[in-house]
């Protein structure tokens with residue numbers, strides 16, 4: 001999987017993306033955004049924001065920034081964000097190498113992206129870096145079963161889905177090991193538990209962000 005291939009695939013798929021993956025993956029998006037909305041976060045970064053399906057779901061007082069590799073996906077996200085003043089920026093950027101300063105966001109979210117990026121360790125290193133100490137890191141993704149029939153199917157499908165730049169054999173252990181973050185919970189988020197919302201806390205000795213209403217905002221421009 002390389003970045004050019006990912007750009008090409010999502011560039012071609014941008015027009016049909018919402019029809020194919022909109023409703024199918026919507027439950028997880030809603031759960032992820034509701035979770036962010038319920039924290040005290042004042043700023044959130046969504047990496048791999050795609051066509052921006054999640055953007056209208058964020059609290060209107062939450063400053064939202066989105067990044068994506070694909071200009072075509074971003075163009076659709078920008079149309080969607082035109083009526084959303086809390087969406088402050090939709091930028092073309094590699095989630096593995098972001099240009100934001102350290103600790104820029106109170107929360108960072110990656111929806112259906114972890115299995116697409118070429119290097120998950122670099123992704124998590126960046127998510128940690130740009131998130132405030134004690135902040136929320138949420139990853140929404142399909143999670144392969146370690147064993148059993150579903151696990152075997154995922155492993156067999158892996159070579160084919162890799163051609164579509166998607167790693168189908170991503171297990172919770174692989175994800176948590178790569179994250180190197182404090183695991184809070186992994187909740188079912190759709191398709192019979194195949195999709196999970198994995199919640200992490202950005203480890204820190206500093207006081208962590210409070211839940212609902214009690215956060216310390218990053219709030220930098």
Ligand SMILES: C[S@@+](CC[C@H](N)C(=O)[O-])C[C@H]1O[C@@H](n2cnc3c(N)ncnc32)[C@H](O)[C@@H]1O
Nearest residue numbers: 010048049050068069070073094095111112116
């Ligand atoms: C499966 S789509 C998910 C889109 C959206 N999050 C959603 O919920 O529908 C994956 C998105 O991640 C983007 N992406 C893949 N690798 C990326 C990277 N390294 N940096 C930024 N975006 C990336 C793709 O361009 C695509 O828009």
